[in-house]
Amino acid sequence: MRFIKKILLALLALLMLFIGVMITVSNPALVSIDLVFIQLPELTLGVWLAIVFFLGSALGLIIGSLLVFALRTRVGSLKRKLATNQKELDQLRVANLKDAV
Numbered sequence: 001m002r003f004i005k006k007i008l009l010a011l012l013a014l015l016m017l018f019i020g021v022m023i024t025v026s027n028p029a030l031v032s033i034d035l036v037f038i039q040l041p042e043l044t045l046g047v048w049l050a051i052v053f054f055l056g057s058a059l060g061l062i063i064g065s066l067l068v069f070a071l072r073t074r075v076g077s078l079k080r081k082l083a084t085n086q087k088e089l090d091q092l093r094v095a096n097l098k099d100a101v
Helices: 002-026 045-100
Strands: none
Touching: 002 045
């Protein structure tokens, strides 16, 4: 299963690389980006698209990773709380049985 997953990921990476190259080749027009205070260098439209795609993907991965980390931390905390509550419930059940006898 891992082998198939690695092959699929490699094929997906190659497909993304191919699409990036095709976008770069298909958009040779030079574009200069003006961000009001900063004038970015003149590059082809395809290169700018690739840069923006990469930055967006990286930002999405970082934000997603932070969310997953926060959720895993919360799950760990809730598991510890559940274990504590379960232990207390078991103690109360035992105490109730002793009182009934």
